[in-house]
Amino acid sequence: MSGQQVGQLRFRIDFSQPLYEQILEQVRSSIAKGEIALGDKMPSVRELAQELRMNPNTVMRAYQELERDGLTEKRRGQGTYVTSSAEKVSRFRTELASQYIETFMTQMESLGLTWDDIERYVRDKTAPGKGGD
Amino acid sequence: MSGQQVGQLRFRIDFSQPLYEQILEQVRSSIAKGEIALGDKMPSVRELAQELRMNPNTVMRAYQELERDGLTEKRRGQGTYVTSSAEKVSRFRTELASQYIETFMTQMESLGLTWDDIERYVRDKTAPGKGGD
DNA sequence: TAAGTGTATTAAGTGATATAATACACTTAT
């Protein structure tokens, strides 16, 4: 995988989406999946900007959104840290999942597909021999 | 619902997304759900532009994409028509659904959720008393 | 005091989106 490692974080950046969104989503994912531990220090705005060859303003935009998500905390003069609250991470995961599902269901409804159609489709697509994922 | 009716088509336009994308998606949906019949004549580029208070170029951009989707056919000098091929519509629905599902599954995976998690979630969310949707 | 934090401001450039005005080729009806 052509991924860039910065501390505990891994990034794959392209030009298909806004840069700040890619940072945002990939850090969210790393936190949600526990790839970076609760309470860990994040790369500084300037450091990450340098590593990813971006402007510090672009990185900061992503970092500010992460704080609004409740996933990080900033300590002026010190740096940015992953939240120590497992509950905040859990709550975030639930909220975002809910949002993704809602959008998805709207899309399926616009095609005239029911939830049963979707289940059938996914079962076929994933593992025609295994039970779970 | 604050929707605008143009021929057999219904539109709800806002400023949250590109205008041509909204036209595209809403016409796609109308065709996929059979709200506009196979072979029916679409509003002309100029007519729809006037009804929706948009520039003809913006409408044309959506119409060109619809033809690439295989959902419409253009007859020079006559107008734009919904395809008469039920199979094309069916194929389009399958392709777009597949694409939506893939994106959705990627999002869920990025949150560390499995397909079983999703099923449980949706069952709770939709109808706690009925079977299908 | 120095170095490293997050933050704010101002300026500039790029690309997608949208509008506007105009023109052309084709089809149908008169």
Place this chain on the structure above:
DNA sequence: ATAAGTGTATTATATCACTTAATACACTTA
């Protein structure tokens, strides 16, 4: 033929989101 209605193409302009750049400030730690 003529006129009206089709899709299509071109050129110009405007706006906005995104991104970079340069700089400065307040705070914390060593």
